[in-house]
Amino acid sequence: MLSVSTFTSDSAILGRVTTTGYHHGNLREALLSAALVAVREQGPDGLAVRDLARRVGVSHNAAYRHFADRDALVAAVAEVALAALTEAGRRRLATVEHDDPVMLARRRLFELGRSYVTFALGEPGLFRVAFSSYPQIETAPGLVDPGADDDPLAQLNTTLDGLVEAGYLAPQARPGAEITCWSAVHGFSVLHLEGPLLALPAEMRDAALVQMLVSIDRGYGATTGDLSPLF
């Protein structure tokens, strides 16, 4: 499985790379690796096929033996970036623990949101490219195989279902909740990433994020008590 670390660290893992000679030997992976670097540094728009070829030490046009056009290359990068975002969420969810099942479910949602924003702000290029060609969702976005976590939406849905099972989120409030939550964390990310809130000091930003996640939590539960165990 291709991952960000696969590309950014040593590429020996990727198999025999015979850079010498007429044929490159592993051009597709080399291009993807270079593309990932470029996107991390400059975002999707800063990606030029010719530039990539130059960096890899191959002539322009060679890339077109492996990718139909520039968009296809960007889409390949997007797939890797999306996998990285998904993995970040998965890892974060795995760290959440609590004795009380209600608090466990609430903290899972909280941490999932935090990991989403953290990834977006920490890897702006990857985050942007991931959404530049995200697989379209056409059916009801709330329906998902129980326990699925193979993309950010699935993770969110599973987490929200957990909130219902725990009795914190009313079943009739469940439909559409995934869009509400996703919109909030996504909007927060975009506004701070490339939008008007880019220049906001980090401590303000973090405080605002916590406040937003608490708002979401509070909007779902009937709790009026202490919120401190949330963070």
Next chain:
Amino acid sequence: MLSVSTFTSDSAILGRVTTTGYHHGNLREALLSAALVAVREQGPDGLAVRDLARRVGVSHNAAYRHFADRDALVAAVAEVALAALTEAGRRRLATVEHDDPVMLARRRLFELGRSYVTFALGEPGLFRVAFSSYPQIETAPGLVDPGADDDPLAQLNTTLDGLVEAGYLAPQARPGAEITCWSAVHGFSVLHLEGPLLALPAEMRDAALVQMLVSIDRGYGATTGDLSPLF
């Protein structure tokens, strides 16, 4: 004041246009007008200075007598687009009425959010360009002159302050609320505009929006009663 309609409808308003002869007479406005059309149709990335010049019937390069570079032109378009978004919010706010001051304040927030998303989905190109060069906010985003409505954030702040005055939003919950609300509507817009939810059927989208706005309202108030007067 330049507005979208100024450009899209008859441009006679813009003053004497002597298209004949060596000098255009009103090139700057003509370029802006053409740029606005292009951005509406294809978004900010589809804007090419040479193409604009061609459409206006002037040589390439002529544009550079009025705009330092492409970015400056995009920024000029962004200013108009932002004004249009602001005006949409202002107009919508003006229509909200209610006897109960609490309900009035709540409905104002609800409608402001709805108008934001409606503009984004109805004018995707303009919405995108408006945020491609939005004036950076560096201070606390919640501080604003009372009653100000000259940009979307000011409108939101004023509306939230009204919610506090009405006694619906607790004063200690006010700081950061503008970021929470803005994130939600902005994220909703982006996800449906160019993101994964682009292909979602319109009725699902609308239902999800209402549910999100209700969530925001419910997260702020202590109300558990009937929500139907909200929409």
Next chain:
DNA sequence: ACGGGGATGTGGACGGCGTCAACATCGAGG
């Protein structure tokens, strides 16, 4: 009245880009 100068528009050039077509080179399988 007139002439000069700043503002505005033109034409050409450069380098970069994505992409297509023709050609070159390699390596695997008959």
Next chain:
DNA sequence: CCTCGATGTTGACGCCGTCCACATCCCCGT
């Protein structure tokens, strides 16, 4: 061993943004 498909190269085309030198025009001060 030889061929053929996969892979890489070279060259060309038409876009793009931008810099430069030059042309044209209009207004302002004399």
